[in-house]
Amino acid sequence: AQKITQTQPGMFVQEKEAVTLDCTYDTSDPSYGLFWYKQPSSGEMIFLIYQGSYDQQNATEGRYSLNFQKARKSANLVISASQLGDSAMYFCAMREDNFNKFYFGSGTKLNVKP
């Protein structure tokens, strides 16, 4: 079974609007972390935001927030006020703390339209 599922291969959003990128995960480890990374066309992997499995509140980092629904095993990334520079691939990842192993989803390509 897939550990991380991103069901949106591509998304379009108008500049200045908000967009939600979906991510669901599968684990039986009670302690885990969820991460989002951005990969622009230049290729580097940029860490955006983290959510721990025991965190009660949703994580926020500037324009990024993580909508964590533990019972549904989902960890969607919300980008508010999209900018042209947000156009990139976005990867959801999970670390199972027992193994310190990171699993990645297949990514979502976000295009921000002017």
Added chain:
Amino acid sequence: DTAVSQTPKYLVTQMGNDKSIKCEQNLGHDTMYWYKQDSKKFLKIMFSYNNKELIINETVPNRFSPKSPDKAHLNLHINSLELGDSAVYFCASSPRSQGGSPLHFGNGTRLTVT
């Protein structure tokens, strides 16, 4: 100043050759990884070392051999290169402690086998 550095950035070679990619991190992290990103952008873990000890070895052909001379270095040697080895290879590191510690990636090595 670079946290995780890998060399070379680009590698073009012919089938059957042997090549190496070097990786170094100056973050003091205990764990280092090699990931392969294929043409569809899927990121797959290959190996993980914790303080020079191999802890994760996914189903990778034995033509791929990692080597960790110390905890700051993890090199990847590939024998008898095949066309299907063409991909971007990312080195990454993370601390042993859990919590919000993300993977720190190098900038990737684009390997092209002709």
